[in-house]
Amino acid sequence: IADYENGEWGNFRIEPYAPLQLNPANATLHYGQSVFEGMKAYKNDAGETLLFRADANQKRLNESAKRMCIPEVPENIFMEGLTQLLEIDSAWIPNRPGYSLYIRPFVFATDDYLGIRPSEKYKFMIFTCPVGHYYSKPVSVKVECKYTRAAEGGTGFAKAAGNYAGSLYPALLAQKEGYDQLLWTDGKSHQHIEESGTMNVMFMINDTLITAPTSTGTILKGITRDSVLALAREMGIKVEERFLRVAELEDALRSKTLKEAFGTGTAATIAHISKIHISGNDYELPQKDDRAFSNRVLKTLDDIKYGKVEDSHNWITK
Numbered sequence: 357i358a359d360y361e362n363g364e365w366g367n368f369r370i371e372p373y374a375p376l377q378l379n380p381a382n383a384t385l386h387y388g389q390s391v392f393e394g395m396k397a398y399k400n401d402a403g404e405t406l407l408f409r410a411d412a413n414q415k416r417l418n419e420s421a422k423r424m425c426i427p428e429v430p431e432n433i434f435m436e437g438l439t440q441l442l443e444i445d446s447a448w449i450p451n452r453p454g455y456s457l458y459i460r461p462f463v464f465a466t467d468d469y470l471g472i473r474p475s476e477k478y479k480f481m482i483f484t485c486p487v488g489h490y491y492s493k494p495v496s497v498k499v500e501c502k503y504t505r506a507a508e509g510g511t512g513f514a515k516a517a518g519n520y521a522g523s524l525y526p527a528l529l530a531q532k533e534g535y536d537q538l539l540w541t542d543g544k545s546h547q548h549i550e551e552s553g554t555m556n557v558m559f560m561i562n563d564t565l566i567t568a569p570t571s572t573g574t575i576l577k578g579i580t581r582d583s584v585l586a587l588a589r590e591m592g593i594k595v596e597e598r599f600l601r602v603a604e605l606e607d608a609l610r611s612k613t614l615k616e617a618f619g620t621g622t623a624a625t626i627a628h629i630s631k632i633h634i635s636g637n638d639y640e641l642p643q644k645d646d647r648a649f650s651n652r653v654l655k656t657l658d659d660i661k662y663g664k665v666e667d668s669h670n671w672i673t674k
């Protein structure tokens with residue numbers, strides 16, 4: 357835990373996990389100045405704790421913070437806090453394949469006032485929780501063409517708390533219809549695929565891997581997304597960072613040129629998509645075992661994260 361007061365971070369400490377005391381006028385509760393990260397620590401066979409691309413999470417936290425008028429957390433404070441916490445909490449990483457320690461860093465406003473202005477006080481906190489794989493079975497998704505997750509110029513690229521609040525209602529409606537998640541489309545015309553609620557999404561059409569670009573500022577710059585794209589390029593796969601139109605996706609599903617579709621994210625790593633709903637029609641995708649690329653990239657990523665292969669990308673911190 358660290359406190360931001362009078363323009364600087366201080367009062368660094370580790371405390372047992374416990375409820376926080378907040379005043380009813382706490383600024384975050386009313387105006388939503390809150391950003392977070394999701395990352396994981398793994399154990400290798402020697403019992404050492406490995407962090408995957410922690411520097412990327414630190415940078416993204418600060419990109420989110422800037423957009424929400426929250427002060428940045430300097431790299432040394434982020435890494436020192438994380439290291440000290442993991443010295444204690446890594447004991448909780450289960451020594452079983454697929455298990456890891458989920459890490460939740462977050463920053464939120466702690467001023468007590470009613471009125472719209474950036475808070476002058478903040479807390480930076482990190483807590484952890486041992487986890488298994490997020491999705492053990494493939495997910496069904498519905499292409500959302502009515503509600504919008506993120507609009508250009510908005511906060512879609514930021515891991516800001518309110519983005520998730522705004523996504524809950526449409527996702528709940530889809531769940532009531534029997535789908536696990538939404539595939540969000542763009543906020544202007546709802547004609548191209550952006551991402552899912554907690555994952556970036558990728559499509560293998562024929563032999564080309566297609567995923568939405570991050571340049572519009574409407575999707576989260578996923579660290580798993582970036583890692584999968586890097587590995588795909590190394591494997592000699594043709595990669596296109598471009599928007600996939602909903603109509604194009606439907607054509608690919610009809611003609612069965614869509615070979616694989618999956619979400620990428622820290623929690624799931626790779627989540628196979630088994631069914632896609634587009635404007636009234638359900639399309640089934642090839643079985644999990646037939647998905648050569650996503651199975652291979654999942655294995656490669658897991659091997660890197662668990663220290664089973666050489667870390668040629670410099671993604672791991674011990």
Ligand code: PMP
Nearest residue numbers: 554555556576578579580621622
């Ligand atoms: N998009 C959204 C909206 C997310 O919440 C997440 C999870 N952080 C992702 C994509 C995947 O990002 P990452 O690979 O960095 O976990």
